[in-house]
Amino acid sequence: MFRAKSGAESVATPTVQRPPAEVLHADELAELAKKDRDPKPPGWRLSLRAVRRFIAGEPEKDRPAKLMVPLSLIDRCMVTLASGRGLLLVGEPGTAKSLLSELLTAAISGSSALTVQGGASTTEDQIKYGWNYALLLNEGPSPRALVPGPILTAMREGQIARFEEITRCPAEVQDSLLSILSERVLMVPELEGDHSTIYAKPGFNLIATANTRDRGVNEMSSALKRRFAFETVFPISSLEDELALVKREAARLLKQSGVDLTPPDDVIEVLVASFRELRQGLDAEGGGMERLSTVLSTAEAVSVAHSVGLRGYYLRGDAGQASDIVEALAGTAVKDNAEDLKKLRRYLEQRVGKRTGSAWRAFYEARHLLPSA
Ligand SMILES: Nc1ncnc2c1ncn2[C@@H]1O[C@H](COP(=O)(O)OP(=O)(O)OP(=O)(O)O)[C@@H](O)[C@H]1O
Ligand SMILES: [Mg+2]
Structure with missing residues (x-):
């Protein structure tokens, strides 16, 4: 008869509940980068072909797919990300939209952490920037007092930012993405001179997710919709x-x-x-x-x-x-x-x-x- 193990002999457990994809798969990502000879878009850490191998697995090397989605979906997502449009993943809840965006950002930018979690209380600050109030009071608006949000950091570093559940945000917050996605620049009017304009480095883009059971994508402004390529993620068919x-x-x-x-x-x-x-x-x-x-x-x-x-x-x-x-x-x-x-x-x-x-x-x-x- 099977007996529950006592604490001392219990199975080894990791120290964090859920490590991000770039940590969980660090060895595999490093190996893919080392062997990668294929062309990479500017700012990308891996080529499209290597990203595809990372997500879809390599059965001949006994590496299972991390996601069960059609290869063509992975390819279309990557091509969008290499283009000038944002990527919007839509679908029923629990179809791995968030996981797909995490894996893509981990492989392409080396980090999946630049994430805005959308919700009714999301503000423009969380998307763009806020201020360190102690510094702001002391020295007025300065680059040092600026606290960048995930999207601003992604622009500066040439990385891909994630925007989860974008349709749950108030419309005006969503629309603050318009100039970021089309001009690829963010203005900080409080700062002077060169500091007031932040240009996105090559590699910057945005992956948003939205689930069809929440307030729908049809409530997004048409101006914003035009700046995204939509991809629907379906439940696993087989x-x-x-x-x-x-x-x-x-x-x-x-x-x-x-x-x-x-x-x-x-x-x-x-x-x-x-x-x-x-x-x-x-x-x-x-x-x-x-x-x-x-x-x-x-x-x-x-x-x-x-x-x-x-x-x-x-x-x-x-x-x-x-x-x-x-x-x-x-x-x-x-x-x-x-x-x-x-x-x-x-x-x-x-x-x-x-x-x-x-x-x-x-x-x-x-x-x-x-x-x-
Ligand atoms: N096609 C799939 N391939 C791999 N895992 C899947 C797939 N579909 C669902 N899963 C499972 O679902 C889990 C998480 O789904 P995830 O949170 O990414 O879904 P979601 O589409 O973002 O859902 P929500 O709309 O509720 O945010 C994965 O960790 C995995 O266990
Ligand atoms: Mg999700």
């Missing part, structure tokens, strides 16, 4: 790819949580298959069914698989069971919608009830664990 990804990511996250086990394959299969059915509104037999209004994205599937493993290991001392999916689903699928709970219950009763296989049976048997509506 079941095998999604399964492999959920397995791999769940194993990685579990390891970080001190768990050296992964939920059994048949449990992950039930999890991924049911998420896909509920997401697409189509069951495995090809019949139409109700879709949940909550997005059951791949990212959610990864996080449910992680919880399944945690429940198994820490609560019982096993690797996770199909009944844990039901427990974890309740908080995922019905977050903001009681209707979804009913749909989920009907799915378990009517579809899952007919399936064979021990994991599907256990999933069905656990349906009473759903909270009552």
